[in-house]
Amino acid sequence: MAKKKVIICFDYENDRHYRNLLDAWDANSDFEFSFNNITPSEIQSWNIPTVKGELTKKINQATYTLVLIGKEANKKHKDSVEIGYKNWQNFEIARSKTNKNKLVAIKLNSTNDSPDEIYGSGASWAYSFTKEAIIKALDEA
Numbered sequence: 001m002a003k004k005k006v007i008i009c010f011d012y013e014n015d016r017h018y019r020n021l022l023d024a025w026d027a028n029s030d031f032e033f034s035f036n037n038i039t040p041s042e043i044q045s046w047n048i049p050t051v052k053g054e055l056t057k058k059i060n061q062a063t064y065t066l067v068l069i070g071k072e073a074n075k076k077h078k079d080s081v082e083i084g085y086k087n088w089q090n091f092e093i094a095r096s097k098t099n100k101n102k103l104v105a106i107k108l109n110s111t112n113d114s115p116d117e118i119y120g121s122g123a124s125w126a127y128s129f130t131k132e133a134i135i136k137a138l139d140e141a
Helices: 012-029 047-061 088-098 131-141
Strands: 004-009 036-037 064-069 102-107 124-126
Touching: 004 047, 004 088, 012 064, 036 047, 047 088, 064 088, 088 102, 102 131, 124 131
Parallel strands: 004 036, 004 064, 064 102, 102 124
Antiparallel strands: none
């Protein structure tokens, strides 16, 4: 079966180690976990139009958007007005919905507030960061 084309939506400052763990699982032949991660590397710009463009390009290449819901996932960003959404994760989810990506929401902790844009999106949910829960949510999306 072909690998799923996945972009990972996450809080870079607080949750990038989870993204790195997903990449490690994919690279480990002992794990039955496989996807084509097209998430951009760290975007070397503070220019909001540049960041929006890079994220949109990658979202449009994906068929799945995996949303890692950490403790800051719905926190208002200082540049929210220019971003057009409460924060970057909400922006990415909205663009993913426009692109008709299948959404997969992963709660890193059950008490974390989910991004506003994930509600009513038809997302598949995993309520723990485990390989089994994530595979199941991806398969159900």
